[in-house]
Amino acid sequence: MHEPQNMPGEDRAGKGRPGDDVILSVEDLAVHFPVGGSLLGRGRRLLRAVDGVDLELKRGECLGLVGESGSGKSTVALSLLGLLTPTRGRIVLDGQVVTSGPSGDRKALARIVQMVFQDPYASLNPRQTVRRTLEDPLRVHGVTAASEIEDRVATMLRHVGLRPEQSGRYPHEFSGGQRQRIGIARALILNPKIVICDEPVSALDVSIRAQIINLLLELKETLGLSYIMISHDLGVVEHMSDRVAVMYLGRIVEAGHWREIFERPAHPYTQTLIAAIPDPLRRAPLATTGGDLPNPLNPPSGCAFSPRCRYAEAVCRREPGPSLETRADGHAVRCWRADEIAGQAERGLALTEGGHL
Numbered sequence: 001m002h003e004p005q006n007m008p009g010e011d012r013a014g015k016g017r018p019g020d021d022v023i024l025s026v027e028d029l030a031v032h033f034p035v036g037g038s039l040l041g042r043g044r045r046l047l048r049a050v051d052g053v054d055l056e057l058k059r060g061e062c063l064g065l066v067g068e069s070g071s072g073k074s075t076v077a078l079s080l081l082g083l084l085t086p087t088r089g090r091i092v093l094d095g096q097v098v099t100s101g102p103s104g105d106r107k108a109l110a111r112i113v114q115m116v117f118q119d120p121y122a123s124l125n126p127r128q129t130v131r132r133t134l135e136d137p138l139r140v141h142g143v144t145a146a147s148e149i150e151d152r153v154a155t156m157l158r159h160v161g162l163r164p165e166q167s168g169r170y171p172h173e174f175s176g177g178q179r180q181r182i183g184i185a186r187a188l189i190l191n192p193k194i195v196i197c198d199e200p201v202s203a204l205d206v207s208i209r210a211q212i213i214n215l216l217l218e219l220k221e222t223l224g225l226s227y228i229m230i231s232h233d234l235g236v237v238e239h240m241s242d243r244v245a246v247m248y249l250g251r252i253v254e255a256g257h258w259r260e261i262f263e264r265p266a267h268p269y270t271q272t273l274i275a276a277i278p279d280p281l282r283r284a285p286l287a288t289t290g291g292d293l294p295n296p297l298n299p300p301s302g303c304a305f306s307p308r309c310r311y312a313e314a315v316c317r318r319e320p321g322p323s324l325e326t327r328a329d330g331h332a333v334r335c336w337r338a339d340e341i342a343g344q345a346e347r348g349l350a351l352t353e354g355g356h357l
Contacts, residue, residue, distance in 0.1 A: 023226050024057035024080070024113075024194060029089035031075050035297060045297050049075040051250040053089075054324065057194065062220065062227040064241030064258070066234055066273060070293050072250040073230045077196045080228075082109045094193060107141060114187040116216075118199040120179035124171040130157070130182055131167035134189050141190060156185045159222070161215060177208035184215065188223065196228045201236060213239060235277050238262055243330075246270045249296060249304040252324055256331035266333040266342035268309045303336070311337050 030051050037044025050072045057063050065073050078084040080091060082098065091098040093112050117123035124133060134153045143149055154164035160181040171179055180200065187195055197216065201209040217240060220227060231237050237244060238258060245255040246269065254267040265271045294300055300307050302317040309316065315336055326332040335341065 021059060022056050023059045023094055024055070024228075025090075025092040026053060026055040026076075026080070027090040027092075029053040029055075029076065029079060029091065030087045031072075031079055031084055032087040047296050048250050048299075049296065050079070050086075053247075053250075053252055055245060055252070057226055057228060059193075059226055060220070060224060061242045062229055062240050064229045064231065064237035064244040065247060066231055066237050066244060067247035068232055068273075068293050070249075070296065071247040073247055074198060075250075076247075077115065077198055077228065077230055080113060080194075080196065081115060082106055110137075110192075111141065111190050112192055113194040113196065114190065114192040115196045115198060116180075116184050116187045116200045119203050120176060120183045121171060123183055124179060124186075126171050129168055129170055130162075130185075133182065133186055134167070137186065137189050152189065156189050159188070159219065160185045175208075176204050177211060180204060180208075180212055181215065184212075184219070188219065188225075191223075192225075194226045194228065196230065198230045199232075200229075202231070202233065209236075216240070232273075234262075234273050238277075246273065249294065249299060251304070251334065252332075253305070253321075253334045254332065255324070255326075256329070260329065260331045264342050266331065266338040267305075267335045268311050268341060269305050271341070272308075311341060313337070 030053075031049050032051075033047045033049060034044050035047050053072070053076060055063070055065075055076075065076065067073055075084065079086050079089075080093075080098075093109070098109060128136075131153060134156060135149055138149050138152060143152070153167060157164050157167060162178065162181055162185070166174075171182070174182065184200075200216065201212050204212060213236065216227070219225060227240070229237055229240050241258050243256065244258050244261040245252050246261070246267065247253070248269050254261065254265065254270045261270060262274060265274055294304060294307065300317075302315075302319055303309070303312070303321045306312040306316040313336070319336070321334045322336060324332045324334045333342075
């Protein structure tokens with residue numbers, strides 16, 4: 001795996017800088033969907049898309065949220081945006097308790113948190129010019145002076161590497177990477193404090209991905225943004241994130257500083273995800289697993305990962321797993337055998353660095 005561009009031992013979020021406080025706090029977030037059944041509710045089952053998630057995001061920080069498709073990452077994002085009403089839980093954005101749904105102030109929420117979507121073509125209106133795409137949010141939020149709108153649109157286009165004179169074009173006149181730059185500009189036009197990036201480079205050519213990642217990192221520093229980077233590609237997450245939270249079947253199973261997660265993963269599912277990163281230089285292979293994500297309508301008993309886990313014992317199939325308690329080093333793991341697995345990963349790293357394997 002590559003080494004991200006920061007000084008050894010240094011926190012990418014800028015340890016010790018002013019503004020290191022928490023800008024987003026999520027407590028016991030759950031989003032359940034009733035599925036099937038009759039009109040009277042008979043036979044209806046409950047899909048627990050998100051089931052008891054706790055998260056924190058500090059100012060100027062990038063939090064990576066990773067997991068397979070269906071693990072609940074995007075559901076968490078939609079809840080933070082106010083587009084889904086949580087079944088239970090508490091969301092605090094910039095010191096304010098957020099109430100999702102019709103009773104919440106959607107405009108106020110939009111000025112705090114925005115989203116960069118996965119597909120830069122499907123997320124843009126093909127009948128609107130770039131200028132109209134960027135103007136509309138400003139007008140909705142009370143900016144009516146033509147000169148101010150023009151200045152803010154031109155400034156934002158320059159921020160994302162486009163020219164102001166390109167604002168009269170339509171999405172189909174741009175390449176995929178340029179369209180994603182437009183999507184980023186739209187997310188930033190209201191000067192939000194938090195940006196949720198939902199697989200922002202997965203739909204782009206490999207040659208363009210690095211450009212967009214570097215742009216996001218530059219904007220984070222220039223504009224003082226905080227990111228939630230949602231992805232199943234841990235290579236992207238490793239490059240961008242200060243901390244990482246790993247989701248499996250609607251729950252966080254491991255969380256911690258990026259170096260701890262990538263160098264000493266303590267949950268077998270995290271090891272599986274890291275082992276999937278293409279890395280011809282890795283000498284000590286991590287644990288891999290087979291099988292697909294279980295049916296969320298019929299989750300396995302005990303630990304949800306136990307049917308796919310090579311470390312699973314009787315207690316894993318009987319008990320749901322320990323609570324996700326954060327240790328002194330900031331590392332949290334939901335696994336009965338976490339210490340043992342982490343020790344094996346650490347020994348494997350030591351052997352690799354020593355050149356014995």
